[in-house]
Amino acid sequence: MSSSWSLLAAPVGAAVTTLLGVFAGSAVSRRAQDRHWAREQLTAACVRVLRESSGLLVSLSEAETARPRSIPQGVVRRTAIDWRPWNEALSMVNLVADPDITEAAHALDEQMWRLHTKIKRGLRPEEEWLVLRSHVESAQNDFIVTARRRLSPAGGALHRFSGRPAPDDPLWTE
Numbered sequence: 001m002s003s004s005w006s007l008l009a010a011p012v013g014a015a016v017t018t019l020l021g022v023f024a025g026s027a028v029s030r031r032a033q034d035r036h037w038a039r040e041q042l043t044a045a046c047v048r049v050l051r052e053s054s055g056l057l058v059s060l061s062e063a064e065t066a067r068p069r070s071i072p073q074g075v076v077r078r079t080a081i082d083w084r085p086w087n088e089a090l091s092m093v094n095l096v097a098d099p100d101i102t103e104a105a106h107a108l109d110e111q112m113w114r115l116h117t118k119i120k121r122g123l124r125p126e127e128e129w130l131v132l133r134s135h136v137e138s139a140q141n142d143f144i145v146t147a148r149r150r151l152s153p154a155g156g157a158l159h160r161f162s163g164r165p166a167p168d169d170p171l172w173t174e
Helices: 002-066 084-096 099-121 129-151
Strands: none
Touching (some): 002 084
């Protein structure tokens, strides 16, 4: 009887070891797939925030340009800006991003709100569009730096965020 047990022990042990290896491998693989999926979702959410914030900034500029001069400054005028895509982008970040990235997105959202409110009431003579826009762009840049720290192997800050010449560049006055 003991010889039959010893004959069964080796194959049973091999089968148990194989099954344990399969289960361990699938757990590791599943974990790697989950991390990969989460990273893809985070990347897509960050890209969407940047795309929608740029589009929204263009819409805000168009709303300011389209404001009839017959409406006095201080009189609030509705804008036809579609905020749905921007709000969806923020919701995605809230869903998949870590606290640093969501905070950077919320800071950008705050600057959008501030600029939109000023445009609805009309810019005062002392308010310059380029200066107001720079607050939004600064928040966009902060968002980029924060997202890069999390997503990019290179990480860190960038020296420039665009190739656009500075507002005081002679290009604008020539």
